[in-house]
Amino acid sequence: MTSEEVAQNAMQIILHAGEARKYCxxxxxxxxxxxxxxxxxxxxxxxxxxxxxxxxxTNSIQKETQGEKGEYSVLFAHAQDTLMTVYSEINLAKRLIDIFESFHQRLTQLEMTNK
Structure with missing residues (x-):
């Protein structure tokens, strides 16, 4: 892969991870x-x-494992870091939905019982 291809892939990773973070x-x-x-x-x-x-x-990594050499890129490393960070944020947000939804249901039941 050329350094330009690596940079383009890195930017795509960052772009989609950023959109995921926004939705999260x-x-x-x-x-x-x-x-x-x-x-x-x-x-x-x-x-x-x-x-x-x-x-x-994954596509970038697969190309490298198939023998297509790519240059080291700080931008690509940053993109991978961003991807993993957003993965963590998504996992936490999913748990928070479950926790707060359960808390809300229990609170609603308690309020109904006390009426």
Missing amino acids: MDALKDIEKGDFDGAKDKMKLANAEIVKSHRVQ
Whole structure:
């Protein structure tokens, strides 16, 4: 791979990971408002974007394992770091949806019991 191809792949990884992060943050805002369905919908969009990002990374790695040499790139390393960070954010947001939805359900039941 040429350094230009490596840079283009890195930018695609960053682009899609950034979109995934945006949807993830939007989902967290929905959680804050108690809109769990909206949060889950946003997480589906985040997941779709992170999959696109991951595919670019995987294709790049596969080319190298097939003997196509590429130059080391700080930009590509940054892209991989961004991808993994956003993966973590997505995993945390998914857990937060479950936690807050469960908390909301329990609180609603408690309020109904106390009426």
